[in-house]
Amino acid sequence: MVVFASCENDDTDFSHIIDGAEVEVKDIEFDSTPLDEGVENIPSDDNDYVENSDFYSVVKVDYRGMTAVVSGDVDMVTVFVEGAHVTIHSYRHNIEYVLKGSSDNGSFKIYSDYKMKITLDGVALHHPSGAALNNQCGKSLYLVLAPGSENTLSDGDHYIMSGNEDMKGAFFSEGQIIFSGSGILNVKGGYKNAIVSDDYIVFRPGNVINAGSTAGHGIKANDGVKIMGGVLNVEVTVAAAKGINSEYDVIVRGGRTTVITSGNPRVKSDDSSSCAAVKCDGSFIMTAGMLNLKSTGEGGKGINSDKDISIISGELNVVTLGDKGVVSPKGVKADGDITFGKADIYVYSKVGRAIDAFGSFTFGSDYASLIDSKHFFEIKY
Numbered sequence: 001m002v003v004f005a006s007c008e009n010d011d012t013d014f015s016h017i018i019d020g021a022e023v024e025v026k027d028i029e030f031d032s033t034p035l036d037e038g039v040e041n042i043p044s045d046d047n048d049y050v051e052n053s054d055f056y057s058v059v060k061v062d063y064r065g066m067t068a069v070v071s072g073d074v075d076m077v078t079v080f081v082e083g084a085h086v087t088i089h090s091y092r093h094n095i096e097y098v099l100k101g102s103s104d105n106g107s108f109k110i111y112s113d114y115k116m117k118i119t120l121d122g123v124a125l126h127h128p129s130g131a132a133l134n135n136q137c138g139k140s141l142y143l144v145l146a147p148g149s150e151n152t153l154s155d156g157d158h159y160i161m162s163g164n165e166d167m168k169g170a171f172f173s174e175g176q177i178i179f180s181g182s183g184i185l186n187v188k189g190g191y192k193n194a195i196v197s198d199d200y201i202v203f204r205p206g207n208v209i210n211a212g213s214t215a216g217h218g219i220k221a222n223d224g225v226k227i228m229g230g231v232l233n234v235e236v237t238v239a240a241a242k243g244i245n246s247e248y249d250v251i252v253r254g255g256r257t258t259v260i261t262s263g264n265p266r267v268k269s270d271d272s273s274s275c276a277a278v279k280c281d282g283s284f285i286m287t288a289g290m291l292n293l294k295s296t297g298e299g300g301k302g303i304n305s306d307k308d309i310s311i312i313s314g315e316l317n318v319v320t321l322g323d324k325g326v327v328s329p330k331g332v333k334a335d336g337d338i339t340f341g342k343a344d345i346y347v348y349s350k351v352g353r354a355i356d357a358f359g360s361f362t363f364g365s366d367y368a369s370l371i372d373s374k375h376f377f378e379i380k381y
Contacts, residue, residue, distance in 0.1 A: 023376055025348055026317055028294040030210075030233045030258050032184075037205040037229050037254065048178050048202050050142035055096040055117045061086055061108060063101030063123060072098075085127075090114065099123040107132050115139040115175075120185065121146035127170075128156035135173035136165060138199070145183030145207050154188035157215070169193035169213075169220065176223075179230070182206040189213035194234075196220045205229025205254060214238060217245040218259070224282070227289065229254035240266035240273040243293075249282035250305075252314065258292040265299045265327045274299035274327040277318075283307040283336070286343070290315045299327030302347065308336035308359070311343045318347040318354075330356045331377070340364060340379065347377045 084106030102124035132153040194211040200223040218234035243259030259277035277293035302318035329352035340363035
């Protein structure tokens, strides 16, 4: 492509024309096809791997419509069942909870002081007035999707709160959530967010996870999000919602992640906030994998980092189609530096800047092709 002089007006609707030449705007869509990711390397000293812990007691929960049956090794485990709402108080280590069956008015809630393993083996839970899966334990939650299983967690559009307990989404955990296994998980947030941890979240290879919210964020974590592999699809539609929202770093080391936002900004007298496919208060770091991001609402962004953005390798595709209003759309935005290594990167912003770094912007040499303009950036190696 020949690059001509660019227009300096961010309000100009370039549509598919960038610097006098037509650009093919990528069509970013969800793809739930599992990945062939090979054998995962499991460090023997890493606590984020369920394989490094022994869970020798099993408690089974079978949801049967308006009721639930709890069985298995329940020594030192107190179980309360009300209809299909199951609440467990666990006073012992090394327990695996296996959930299966379905209920359109059911939930699983647990209190414990110990890390746990929860296996979803073909379970579908909808809680009309709270979190479908609610972990009130601040320790690690190993969430395993049984091979070949499809699982669904969803909530309603209002919550009945329990004292001062947090309950911020259809799947909520006070502690870390580490996803593993080889199944499918669908999480639908109707009251606020879809998947929430007050600690950090790790996505390991093997699974297909579809998370969406019509009321808040798709994935929300206080202490970071790490995508090691698997397929992750996230969609949010409400104003100012973020597909992936982390109060710390976001790290991508594999897999295929697709995030689509469509909401407009939320405007307040003292502040305005827009949608972003990925928003992190820390740094954004990508070393492998594929990341596909699209924001269609006014002022929407692809990646928005309060610190640095570093994309070492992998493939990044970003499309923002929203207009400029009280908030400007951006493709990739950092309050710090933006550094691209030898990654294939495509960023298109219809009316905003493709790349916006408050600090420095650098990219690797020895590329096969490069287009670098205000509204479109593409580099291939």
